[in-house]
Amino acid sequence: MKRKKLAVLSLLSASVLILGGCSSDGDSSGLSIEVPDIPMHEAMGEFEGELNIVNWSGFVEPAWTDEFTAQTGCKVNPRVAGTSDEMVTLMRTGNYDIVSASGDAALRLIVGGDVQPLNIDLIPNFGGEIAEGMKGNVYDTVNGKPYGVPIGRGANLLQYNSDVTGGAPESWDVVWETDSPYAGKVTAYDAPIYIADAAVYLMYHNPELNIKNPYSLDADQLAAAIDLLKQQNSIIGEYWSDPVAQITSFVGGNTVVGTSWEILRKFAAKENLKTTLPKEGSTGWYDSWLVSSTTKNVNCAYAWMDYTSRADVNGAIAMNFGMAPANIAFCATSEKAQAHCDEFAAEDEEFFKQVWPWTxxxxxxxxxxxxxxxxxxxxxxxxxxxxxx
Amino acid sequence: MLRLSRATKAFLLVVVAIVLVFMYAPLFILILNSFNESQISGWPIESFSTKWWIFAKDYQPIRAALLNSVLVATGAMIIASILGTLVAFALKGFEFFGRATVNLLVVLPIALPGVVTGVAFSNTYSNFLSPAGFNIGYFGMIVAHATFCIVMVFNNVFARLKRMNPHLQEASADLGAGLWQTFRLVTFPQFRTAFVAGALLAFALSFDEVVVTIFTAPPGVDTLPLWILKEMARPNQASVVNVVATVVILLSLIPVYISQRLTQERQ
Amino acid sequence: MSTATESRPISTYLFRRPRVRLFSLLALPMTWIVGVYILSLFLLLITAFWYVDPFTSLVRPGFTLDNFQAVFTEPAYISTSLRTLWIALAVTILSVIFAVPLGLYMAKIAPAWLRNALAVAITLPLWAGYLVKIIAMRLVFTEEGFFNWLMAPFGIKGPGFSMPIVILTLTYLWFPYMALPVYTAIRQIPTNLFDASSDLGARGFMTIYRVVIPLITPAIIAGSVFTFSLSLGDYLAARFTGGATQMIGSMIAANINLNPPMAAAFSMVPITFVVIYLMVARRTGSLERM
Incomplete structure (x- = not known):
């Protein structure tokens, strides 16, 4: 059964090698990736009445789904996933229509043929006010075809306990080098995608490795990153995957420096815990809506993407989750919104230029x-x- | 009373004290933290409040998770009680080739790591059953739980059967009672308390299980331990976990009380 | 009364044929355990020879030894396996060290009321919830947590989240499984045996070593099946109290979504350890005492 399906998929994909370069983002030009050819939705039709969403906690709340359901008649059934892997697994069950995927899940889904290319013309709210840095990135735009509608983004920052460190560390070296003054009190993100953080550090300090993109490592470059991670292992106090564990470690004094998100620092609610973006730059998570290739509710899915791209709705999601909204028109809507945008650097493209989106x-x-x-x-x-x- | 030197007795008493402190101090800290006003647990507690108790009281996901836990544990308990008792009777009444193997097979599901059991079941469900068009869903979780609960009922019933007088059953048969009648009127009353204690243990084991559940729970279904685990990803209400944990500790007094009563009844 | 037998053909039939009776007792439970559980383990073993398509990352049937090769040749995987084995043994030994004196005190020294109270006291945490206890241990051993707060006046400082804390947490979780059978076994030792030992001049610790330990060995083995195998497969204790400690369970759990065949291959490591352990335990006849 599976074999047959795969054969059909690869047959479809074999000839489709379109060269990129039509995307607005310069650095993905010339890149072509083999993906299964899945047709895109041509024109809006009647709403199907329901929409099954796989989402991060806090992305789908009654505060904004009620209005959507009232407008379209599409009943929203959210399913919260804890990790990118879980999202991929859930989407592959075929039971869900749309997913709020981070870049490390998105490209997997695109290349695996699990999601369909999008017809941006059917999403009028996607447009002028979407933050420049969230358009046309390789994690959700392949061979010039868009697959994702941006929701929001955040950087993986260096959090530090200023009571111990004094000022802000200028470099990530405090978490990587064995002579770090905080050896044994370092925390790192517990997931394979964290290898990219090692690669970002190597890009700056070991130019001879010739790493151009932290998500594009040949065998030697990967080995160098792994060596750095093994070196770091000896000074690690704790790897974190559960936000609560990370917060309690910082608050409880087990951790002095390490990877964090702005929202976690906020939740920790301690004056002495601060975040910074060191000189090497960093990685970050950029989330987008992706539509299943086998969805039965494609019109509801498009309506949902359009609705959540609206400045106020997109802002509500961003504020609820604690990230920079994709639609920066939101920032000007109120003083509170502006404060949120400033805190999460939503309009600061210079800031996000130093951040490599998870891919x-x-x-x-x-x-x-x-x-x-x-x-x-x-x-x-x-x-x-x-x-x- | 045992003749032991004063020093030895003192040493034993110290060990007992250490064990008790070691077992109860963490639980005590946790219970106190359920009254911590802060979102983040810590020590010493700076200000006390009942706000997380109030928050938990009406929080729907907790109730849904609790209901799931009770349903799964009840299902697993019923299946395990039947299967465990059957095996106990087989091993008690018969000497046969492979007896030790049967014993080993019953112990295996609890002895093998939960992550292996969980992965084995989820592998069967997702790589074999569901490609064959059979979606086991919720029941798959009950099947997995029942499997490792069998040993609890088996142990208790088997231990009791070994101490029972076999002549009573023979007498009953001699008097003309059928197998079922003998079982109902003669055998069962003798091992009833062991049976209930075993079933209770099976329920508790399933209710508390998390690792196998992680891998076998269908999408969107949380049991109480699973909910607690997922809560670790939600920093804005971390302290509510302490409230639920405290309730779990308090609830655990009920089965402990019942099994204590049962043992006393026995003696 | 004798007519009753004639009117119960099934009872009579079964009564006269013990083999059939045995079969009818075992049919259902063995179908369940073998047909559901053992079959699942077997399918898991098969999956360990499959591979994941790097292009679509879907599991494809086939035959490759790559997964097993990685498990047995990659130094990091081997050291994780050995570390896990060592942790499981340490937990077992630590449990015995505490269970024997505790059992001795409860069974032979404590007055009846205290004995019962202690029996309840050891059982209660068994019911208090696995995750609850892990979270509680995390609270206690946090840098600015209860333990360091309590010990600060003595100048003692905990090791922070690390392997010793994982061992302690696992001991905390599984200790009752050791303490209860040991206590029951010590209770069954006649007190006059102790007297005889001391009459022959053995001191307290000698008595424990020479008399008690040999008599309760089956109970210790029965308890160790739990402390050893439950520790062997655990990964949540390491995740929340281990800092940077990695165990076999962590590797299985990390692969289950991304690379199920690899997870299956990793699973064979604890299965092997536990089956060997059970075989040894079965020889001593301890399994029937569990």
């Missing part, structure tokens, strides 16, 4: 190299398990 590593090198094969997420996962050995 699933695939065999095709995302930095445009064609002479080598890059390491896939599968290899990242296996390598990640060797770090903590």
């Amino acid at each position: 699933t590593p695939i065999e095709t090198c995302l930095d445009g190299r064609t002479d080598v094969k890059c390491t896939s997420f599968q290899e990242w996962t296996n390598a990640w398990l060797t770090v903590k050995g």
Whole structure:
């Protein structure tokens, strides 16, 4: 059964190698990725009456779904997922229409043929006011075709306890080098995608490795990143995957420096805990709506994407979750909105230029190299398990 | 009374004290933290409040998770009680080739790590059953729980059967009672307390289980432990976990009380 | 009365044929355990030879030894396996060290009321919830937590989240499984055995070592099946109180979504450890005492 399906998929995809370059983002030009050819929705039809969503906690709340249901008659059934992997698994069950995927899940879903390209003309609210840095990125725009509608973004920042460190550390070296003054009190994000953070550090400090994109590592570059992670392992106090655990570690004094999100610092509610973006730059998560390739509720899905791209709705989601909204028109709507945008650097493209959005590593090198094969997420996962050995 | 030197007795008493402190101090800290006003647990507690108790009282997801836990644990308990008792009778009444293997098979599901059991079931469900068009869903979780609960009922019933007088059943048969009648009127009353204690243990084991549940719970279904685990991802209401944990501790007094009564009844 | 037998053909039939009776007792439970559980384990073993398509990351049937090769050759995976084994053994030993004196005190020294109270006291945490206890241990051993707060006047400082705390947490979780059978076994030792031992000149600790331990070994083995195997597969204790400690369970859990065949291959490691352990335990006849 499965074999047959796969054969059909690869047959469809084999000939479709469109060269990119039509996207607004310059650096993905020339890159082509093999993806299954799935038709896009041509024109809006009648609403199907329901919409099954896989989402991050806080993205789908009655405060804004009620109005949507009243307008369209589409009943919203949300399902909260805890990790990107869980989202991918859930989407592959075929029971869901739309997902709020981060970039590390999005490209996997696109390449796997689980989601369909989008007809942006049917989403009028997607347009002028979407933050420049969230348009046309490779995690949700492949071969010039858009697959995702941006929701919001956030950076992986360096959080520090200023009682201990004094000022803000200028460099990530406090979490990577064994002579760190905070050895044993360092925290790191517990997921394979964290390998990219090592790559970002190496891009700055070891230019001879020639890393151009932290998600596009050949075997040697991956090995260098893993070596750095193994070195870091000796000074790690705790790896975190549960936000509550990370917060209690910072508040409880187990952790002095390490990866964090702005929203976690806010929840910790301690004066002495601060965040900074060190000189090497960082990684970050950019979330978008992606529509299942087998959805039965495609009109409701499009209506939902349009509705949640509206400045006020997009802002409500961003404020509820604690991230920078994709639609920056929201920022001007009120003083409170502006304060939120400032806190999360929503309009600060200079800030986000230093942030590499989470992207699933695939065999095709995302930095445009064609002479080598890059390491896939599968290899990242296996390598990640060797770090903590 | 045992003749032991004063020093030895003192040493034993110290060990007992250490064990008790070790077992109860963490629970005590946790219970106190359910009254912590802060979102984040900590020590010492700066200000006390009942706001998380009030918040938890009307919080729907907790009720849904509790209901799921009770349903799954009840289902698992019923299945495990029947299967565990059957095995106990087989091993008690018969000497046969493979007896030790049957014993091993009953113990295996609890002895193998939960993550293996969970992964094995989820592998069967998602890589074999669902491609075959069979979606087991909610029942899959009950099946998995029942499997590792069998041993609890088996142990209790088997231990009691070993101490029972087999002649009573023979006498009953001699008097013309059928197997079912003998079981109902003679055998069952003798192991009833062990049976209830075993079933109670099975219920508790299932109610508390989290690792197997992580891998076998269908999308969108949370049991109480699963809900607590997921709550670790929601920093804005972290303290509500302490409230639920305190309630779980308090609820656990009920089965402990019942099994205590049962043991006393036995003696 | 004798007519009753004639009117119960099934009872009579079964009564005369113990084999059939045995079969009818075992049919249902064995179908369940073998047909559902053992079959699932077997399918898991098969999956361990499959592979994941790197392009679509879907599981594809096939035959590859790559997963097993990785498990047995990658130094990091081997050291994780050995560390887990060591943690499980340490938990078991620690449980015995505390369970024997506790059982001795309860069974042979404490007055009846205290004995019953202690029996309840050890059982209660068993019901208090697995996650609840892990969270509680996290609270206690946080840097600015209860333990360091309590010990500060003595100049003692906890090790922070690390392997020793994982061992302590797992001991906390599974200790009752050791303490209860040990206590029951010590209760069954006649008190005059102790007297005989001390009459022969053995001191307190010698008595424990020479008399008590051999008599309760089956109970210790029965308890150790729980403390050992439950620790072996655990990963949540390591996740919340282990800091950077990785266990086999963590590797299985990390792979279950991304690479199920790899997770299946990893699962074979604890299965092997536990089955060997059970085989040894079965030889001693301890399984029937569990």
